[in-house]
Amino acid sequence: MSRRLAKAAVLSFALFATGLGGNQAAADNLADALVGAYNTSGLLEQNRALLRAADEDVAIAVSALRPIIDWTTRIQQSFNRARTGALVTDTDTATFFSGLTFRQLLYDGGAAVLAKQAAQETVLATRQALIDIEQQVLFRAVTAYLRVLLQEQTVELRQNNVRVLGEELRASNDRFEVGEVTRTDVALSESRLALARANLSTARGDLTSAQAEYVNAVGRAPGRTAGEPRLPPLPSSLDAAVALAVRNHPQILGAQHDVRAAELTVEQQRRNLGPSVQLQADVGVTENYGNANYNHSASAGVVFSQNIYAGGRLAALVRRSMAVRDAAKANLINVQKNVIQGVNDAYVRYQTATASLTASNERVRAAQVAFEGIREEATLGARTTLDVLTAEQDLLDAQLALVQDRIERSLAAYQLLSAQGVLTAEHLGLAVQIYDPTLYYNLVKDAPAVVSQRSKDLDRVMKALGKR
Template sequence: MMRIYIRGAALSALLALTACQTAPVAYQKPALEAPAVWHAAPDAPSKVAARSDWWTDWHDPVADQLMSAALAQNLDVKVAMARVDEARSLSKINDVRYKPSLYLNGSGAVTAGQKAMGGLNDGDARLGAGVGGNWDIDLYGLQKLESQLGQAGLNAADAQYRGAINSLLGEVAIAYIDLREQQRIYALLQKNIELQSETLRVVKIQTAAGAGVQLDVLRASAQVETTRSQLPSVRAAIQIDCNRIAVLLGEAPGARDALLMPDRDMPVFVTDTALKTPAEVIANRPDVQNAEYQLEQQGLAKSISTADLFPKISLSGFFGLSSSSLFGSSAPLNLAANLSRPLLDYDRIHNQIDAQSARQEQAFLSYKQTVLLAVEDVERSLVVYGEEQQRLTTLDNTSTIQAEAARQARLKFQAGYATFLDVLIAEQQLLDAQLSAVQSRARLTSAGVNLYTALGASVADMPRTMASSEKAPSEKAPNEKAKASRLASQ
């Protein structure tokens, strides 16, 4: 009885000593450092951000179909979604890491020995079965920290998933805009080839009648061939864009040619871009959220690693039935308590903690850099979008002026008041102005897409965490398609 009392007193003393240890420090979220106003748009009012289906402003059913297909089929998005599922499972593992565990155990054995005079004795046959369990007692709130660590991993995977969607929609839109730009350029080149060919025909007639010179015929012929030489590279660009769009949709190159090859007008943004404050925009960008959750993971991992410095207590037990042909039946019951504390491993543990502190510092600096790059991304998009609007207005005016100049040059040449060189120069300047206007219109639309992407508008309506969106394995594919369809039809 005295021995039991002494053991109990010793265990109580160790528990009291353990309880006095300092628990690991909880993770503290850093403050977001963002400017008060946008440098490129300091007077922009705070509004509700543009809706996630911003491309519907184009009123282009082909673009609508491409975006819906991309959301439902893109392989990078599917990979990101699978990572969310993985992180959700790992989070559940963390939630039960410090909870008691039970297991069933069964065993059977037959042994036989050799007699001194030869032959085998009867031996022993044993059978056993029972229930056992282990419990690592959580003395420092590690269960909560482990659960937070799993949730941070899930949130990071979710941010990466939403970032993949945001990038995907922007990439599909940019490829679609470039396709329509190349088609506009191709049509413009063909139109100019027709005009230049008509000019060549007139020059040949005049030369044959003695009113022109062969040099003008050569110049006109060279101009037609020069313009025609640009067609193959434009056709190649059109096919490359079609292939790129198909791959972004998770399909083989060429799979969407029948839909994309027919010529359509280039998309144009017809609504003003709404802005939130920098802090609101940056805090809701998927890349910033991902960096924030990565930092949280490292901070929690550091807090958890400090627990290795302190004692650990675990309980274990086993109860079962055992049968032996030599020793009969028994009902073993084992209960044990184990307390361990490092003695010679402090250098190793401290170095591990220091290494984790370095990882946390890296994550913190990466988080700050991500915030700066996000602000720069929005500012650059605002500058390009605003300046390109003015540039396009100027180029449209230039195209109108050059068209009239080319028309007058042809009339004066036919009337004998201008040289053919004047006609060539005017037509070349008209072509250059028209090409610049087409390229500027495409650049403006692309700048609008980049701005929406920088603002995170594509995923603005999505919840910040998907932790509650449980899915049965058989329901995953339909749910993904339904979610993509909802996002595309908002």
Template sequence: MNGRLKMSRSYRFIAVSSAAVLLTVGASTARAETLQEAVQVLLETNPELRAVSANRGVRDEIVRQARADYFPKIDFEAGAGVQEFQKPDGVDLDPRIYRLGLRQNLFTGFATKNNVRRTKAHVSSSAYQVRDAADNSTLQASTAYLNVLLKQQIVGLADENLVIHKRILDQIKLRSGSGVSRKADLDQVESRLSLAQANVVNTGANLIDAQTTYQSVVGHIPKDLVTPKPQDEMMPANLEEAERLAVEQHPRLKSTNYDVEAREAQYDIAKAPYYPVFDFELDKLWEDEVQVNQTLDEQESWTAFLRLRWNLFNGMRDNARKKETAFQIDEAKEIRNNAYRQVIESVRLSWASYQATLDRLQFLENRVTSARRTTEAYGKQWNIGQRTLLDVLDSEAELINAREELYKAQTEKNLAQYRILDGLGSLVPALGLQYPQQAYLENDESESAAEQEAVEVKEEAAPAPQEKKMGPG
């Protein structure tokens, strides 16, 4: 009686635990949520991605600041004061001065042109950083999405396994009461039932963990998720094609290409101080109650200047600055080389995982088929007395384990596909979605010099800085 009471309480505990899990899963089941919908929410609300997108806006404004140097600067100056003379006595003045000036730079060693080129390269780099961040965030969302689906399947298997154990236990109790089954068989099934009950609790906790991760990535508790369609048609034909596509289109490589271009423009800017600076200046001056040639007068005049300034010596600062920017080109190229290594490594690892999962799937499907046939055969043999209930329970447990491994492999296959697409830099388009607006360039800048340059497979180092004697430093 005491044992039955403990068992009854245990059943109630498992029932409550399962109900809590089901309530958690069904808390937001008003409408099914597809993977595309989840990713779209992420692309619109993810804080990390929005921060990268905001940086693109910063770069756009920096370009406008650089272009401002092409335009003239117009300044207005006004002044008023008091002037007292000791000799002759009693002479007090209230001078007033108004000046309107225009300054237009005509030549500054190509610094303005190269500065605009530098800032535009930073804009392009930032746009591809947005794409890279969007693909990475989408991969995180896809992983969280599939993980929730997998945990839900495993919870279903755990519940099914518990029902099987209860059914076998009831049958053994009936046979034990009639003297057919042994007490040891009953004890063993009760022990395995306790393990099944513990598995229900454990799988429920794992599901809640997966839902929490999903909320952290996507921004809300998962709804009634829909199993996504595999991306089989988007897969490259082989590893060589995957590597080629990654090198051609991965946004991280394109971003680092533009970073190199920006550093090269900065090097050209550093050469500007070796050139003279030409400015055109136009001033209009109004003066009232000012002393001119010992007399008080009102004066109105204008002046126009073509002004040349050329620094002849600057403490070798300009030479050092030029060397600094040359080393920065070295740095940018090595960062690009490292990005190339990382992209190729990611593609190769993802492809190896994908191929291994494809090879495993056929065997795991065969295992499920064989286990199901075995379970059906054991059930029939038990009916005619050729198998024990423990044999039937073992076959049911084998089928549950086989199905769980198959579910995991199917999830791993889908995840490997998403990792490959992320490695190719095309995960968001593969899902039929668009990148954030900040990921696109105006006026089709994809044909710029940085895009035309092929990614350097060999890890070349930038040439050592060479001093070019263009003028005094």
């Protein structure tokens, strides 16, 4: 075994032990990937728009409690033929009408108020859905970054493996020339080198795929990666992780708001079975074409109405809302179970990855010692070329396993954050402008009129969002 081969093998282990070069200045790190995903995600933008639509549902419900004023203008041509005894008369009149109609709900048993409260609960549920989508977006960015890092390290290890096996082939040829080994030993070295080159090609292809996924998840191509990220703060026990998830996970909180909204809707539909009272007023002027006649009129009154029969529609709406409420309650139970299971799975995954990483570190240490020992024994003729190649492959396999275990531990740690419901830009302290879901809601919750100052503020907000 030549000294060049020994030098290449030592270089391989040194690069691996230091994380393949370590962190470098101005390199992309995990925080950069998370910031990019948060700022460019179309999925987040889509669900923010859905939240704004839910905000408007509150304004629509509020409007039912407000007066309604309609302006009506009508031009009408009337033809009439009347017979009185033997006398037949034809009348042809053209009129113009313009007037205002005013309506105000006075009483509906509280149905309109309940509809507003149900819409508010739906807004709160939609906000939690947005947080859940944010977690999905950020976890995808974590996965994309770690996958790129894994493939980069795999490519580097396989590149060094090709260099080491190239040195081995040259050493085998040198020893064959002086009669120390046979042609079979040279062929073995050539075979292993060819396999190493094929594996390197595959690793480069996997890296290209990982980079493409990074672009999709983060919104830009990856630069030089800064290496494995530091682990985030994690819970001290499984019980602590479950307790936090039950209190905080957006899926649970959203399902709770869905149940409350469904309960309010049931009560609203029941109130709709009762009577309603409206104040109505009209004022207008009617003028006749062809003469100077006109008529000014005004009226006001209180209208009481009670549905007696509507083909069973109202009762069906009550039963339907009750079924939706029952489904929401069942969904809450399922969501709670799924979240708890998700925390258990993520916690076990992290614990397993940590134990596997410890074993892999020991495996790399032992494989390195074995490789160096077999290499020295081969120089004395006590080991064959096949023994050296096998030991070198064992060392490479151990190094690759250690890289995978490091990435797996990091991925499990962030999965545990997501399972607890805290994988958010705010919790992670990302350097981004956090989306404020209350800003738009506060502008529309009182259903501002088109000519109001609040409406002008809304126009500026929509312009800033690029929607007008």
